[in-house]
Amino acid sequence: MGPPIPLHRSQARPQHSQPIQSPWVELTPRDSVLTASKSGRRRSQESEEGVVSLGGKADLHYCAVCHDYASGYHYGVWSCEGCKAFFKRSIQGHNDYICPATNQCTIDKNRRKSCQACRLRKCCEVGMTKCGMRKEHGNYRNSKTRRLTRLSSQSRANGPKPLTGPVEGLLNELQPPALTPEQLIERIMEAEPPEIYLMKDMRRPLTEANVMMSLTNLADKELVHMISWAKKIPGFVELSLLDQVHLLECCWLEVLMIGLMWRSVDHPGKLIFSPDLSLSREEGSCVQGFLEIFDMLIAATSRVRELKLQREEYVCLKAMILLNSNMCLSSSEGSEELQSRSKLLRLLDAVTDALVWAIAKTGLTFRQQYTRLAHLLMLLSHIRHVSNKGMDHLHCMKMKNMVPLYDLLLEMLDAHIMHSSRLPRRTPQEESAEQKEVPALPPGSGSGPSNTWTPSSAGGGAEPQ
Structure with a gap:
């Protein structure tokens, strides 16, 4: 099966360490429980990243993408530094890769660099998601993205005023919905x-x-x-x-x-x-x-x-x-x-x-x-x-x-x-x-x-x- 195909636009979800204060958003007691639960899972994921370096051979994990030794729990799965960095580059920049073959290239430790399109497809197949992306301190692009997402939320609260120009284009790239070929x-x-x-x-x-x-x-x-x-x-x-x-x-x-x-x-x-x-x-x-x-x-x-x-x-x-x-x-x-x-x-x-x-x-x-x-x-x-x-x-x-x-x-x-x-x-x-x-x-x-x-x-x- 080929990579997910982005076809429709949807509003991207902002990644914040603190919830956006919006006049139309009020947390209910249930929402507070869900927020606390998500924070606990995030702390649990961050604590798991040190398992490989602190533990012995019994604690070794393998990269879900290329089966090399995993360096930690990144973007929702165990992955090596190479696949972590590749996925990060792909979701933050251009990812219009094209497979020279049939979108079925083998991705392993030795051939992971041979086809970027199939490598990104496998990253998505094993469950790597932007939602598992941690806050990057000092990252200009992320701070700009947060500002744009905040602007989008305010626009929805003030009325149905569609965004135009480069703002809309950047928002569309953040989290496009996907349809598989099937x-x-x-x-x-x-x-x-x-x-x-x-x-x-x-x-x-x-x-x-x-x-x-x-x-x-x-x-x-x-x-x-x-x-x-x-x-x-x-x-x-x-x-x-x-x-x-x-x-x-x-x-x-x-x-x-x-x-x-x-x-x-x-x-x-x-x-x-x-x-x-x-x-x-x-x-x-x-x-x-x-x-x-x-x-x-x-x-x-x-x-x-x-x-x-x-x-x-x-x-x-x-x-x-x-x-x-x-x-x-x-x-x-x-x-x-x-x-x-x-x-x-x-x-x-x-x-x-x-x-x-x-x-x-x-x-x-x-x-x-x-x-x-x-x-x-x-x-x-x-x-x-x-x-x-x-x-x-x-x-x-x-x-x-x-x-x-x-x-x-x-x-x-x-x-x-x-x-x-x-x-x-x-x-x-x-x-x-x-x-x-x-x-x-x-x-x-x-x-x-x-x-x-x-x-x-x-x-x-x-x-x-």
Whole structure:
């Protein structure tokens, strides 16, 4: 299992020798007993640190991390001076270590310095915590941290005034909550949207207008659920609203396509768009220009079937599609944008670690794990290629006025085209001239102008009927 993955922000707990005097904190008799009990345990831990130096061989303890001789009880476990100092440096400074292998390096007395990432992971696994950190006299960083934490407590007492700037960043680094890869996968699986039904009988023989009407109807329903799905991914709503919008605008068709492939994996030669709508190659050929895209989707689905894709791997790949679509993000360098970009990269790293964990639990050898990871990641490039083809086709159908587009689907299509460098952005005069040339659609087609959507507005609405 990989190292705990910090995904959410929470308020750090200050480390003080004396309790913070706050107007909203009053100790009850029970709190006094708990405080006295904690003080007794702290004195007991400090007295245990001298056991090794004062006792004989019978009192020897070994480091829980590297199994060298322990020098004392540090950060909640018996540890040597080397691992104690390493853990102290990690929690007080930058700890964005990266394992060059598979996050499963052996950490012992001789190899503890070979991989910082796995050493820190093992420190956490054996129970080393910041809560076991003793007061460091004369430490400027700790005194600064205490001042910031005190400021945070006062802010909460005075009212809901969020901290901004470097103060917030330092507070976030103090004690970030953590999800293990297994817990992260469970949360992403719980976020999966329900099955969407067309709720309409397809008349045979199929016509181009009939098929496209049904597909766009389904896509519009799925987009509403997609926004809710994205907001349930741990850490996504902590990104800036601009980044949330851009990520969804850039990847929505890829997300729809990987879901289509997952539903169709047990139905060779068919695409299962919904439980009540499936198309064979012959049926899909009635739509002009759709056959090439259909064949590409069938080929990609066959590859998924060959790889025997597991559900845990599928949900990780789907989340990676969302988080890795940052080619469309703005390049502004404001502090808020940079902070959001940093959160996005950490979240993407966390999902990648979860995918590695899901592959490792299958019992494959290291070499087989590397190969499978490469094959799964190569699927993403195929999906993006098919998505680009599909986007061009949908845009072409829109320009020819061959099918009505629903409000949300139309908004997402226009946003993706605007972000893409494949088509130049048109001026208002050009758009006005085009509207005069293209005949109007019948009323109720859903292709009229719509308000700009946001995850908060679209995700918070009622579910489609």
